[in-house]
Amino acid sequence: MGDLRGVVEGYVTTMRPKGEAFCESLTVLAAPVVLDDVAALISTVHKFAGSAGSAGFMRLSAVASLIEIALRAVKETEVLEDAALAQILCLKDDFAAEIAELTPSRSALLSGQAAEVYVPFSRPLRVLVAGMPEPVARILVHVIEQSLGIAWILPDVAMLAGVPPGREPDFAVVMSPVADVSFPVVVFHPCGFDDMAMDWPTN
Numbered sequence: 001m002g003d004l005r006g007v008v009e010g011y012v013t014t015m016r017p018k019g020e021a022f023c024e025s026l027t028v029l030a031a032p033v034v035l036d037d038v039a040a041l042i043s044t045v046h047k048f049a050g051s052a053g054s055a056g057f058m059r060l061s062a063v064a065s066l067i068e069i070a071l072r073a074v075k076e077t078e079v080l081e082d083a084a085l086a087q088i089l090c091l092k093d094d095f096a097a098e099i100a101e102l103t104p105s106r107s108a109l110l111s112g113q114a115a116e117v118y119v120p121f122s123r124p125l126r127v128l129v130a131g132m133p134e135p136v137a138r139i140l141v142h143v144i145e146q147s148l149g150i151a152w153i154l155p156d157v158a159m160l161a162g163v164p165p166g167r168e169p170d171f172a173v174v175m176s177p178v179a180d181v182s183f184p185v186v187v188f189h190p191c192g193f194d195d196m197a198m199d200w201p202t203n
Helices: 002-027 035-054 058-077 082-100 134-147 157-162 193-197
Strands: 125-130 149-154 171-174 185-187
Touching: 002 035, 002 082, 035 058, 058 082, 058 134, 058 185, 125 134, 125 157, 134 149, 149 157, 157 171
Parallel strands: 125 149, 125 171, 171 185
Antiparallel strands: none
16 A cells, blocks of 8 residues: 555646646637647646546546547637637636645545546447536536547436446446446536536527
8 A cells, every 4th residue: 555655646746736737728728729739738638637547536537538528629620619618618627626636635546435437438438417407417418429429418316226237338427426336427516517508509
């Protein structure tokens, strides 16, 4: 455990200032986009998406993955629309909150309390978004389906318990911990999504 703690502590010491610098870079992101700047942001956040999960910081990994998806969409279209910028800045607030609380005691490797969180693979992932306010769920589905995979909305988180064997998703996204399910669950509550959802398209 001592060696593992040293690895986690080293990760926190190294990555916290890098995370703070990344947040500053996102803060000044604006239209028109400079594609080289977007590519650099993608490279940085991609490293967080992978390394944070390996170090046991599962929610940081999830937030970083969503930011990466949103930034890749900007890079592909070469356009930074207002809705996309609002989405990225909302996720930036959550990323900043995770960086501010990045301490060894929060690592699942040391606490054993957090479920595994999947990051993008080569095949499309199947994701359930459960128990979220409907406008927020629509935003998450939009983000997930840009490049991560396919997402479905369940209005009640209790419905996760009724997913039949063989039809399990790769993971579910919820607002509070869920027990007694056979697949990974990501607890994710973007702090800015409620305001942003007011103006999100209904179709």
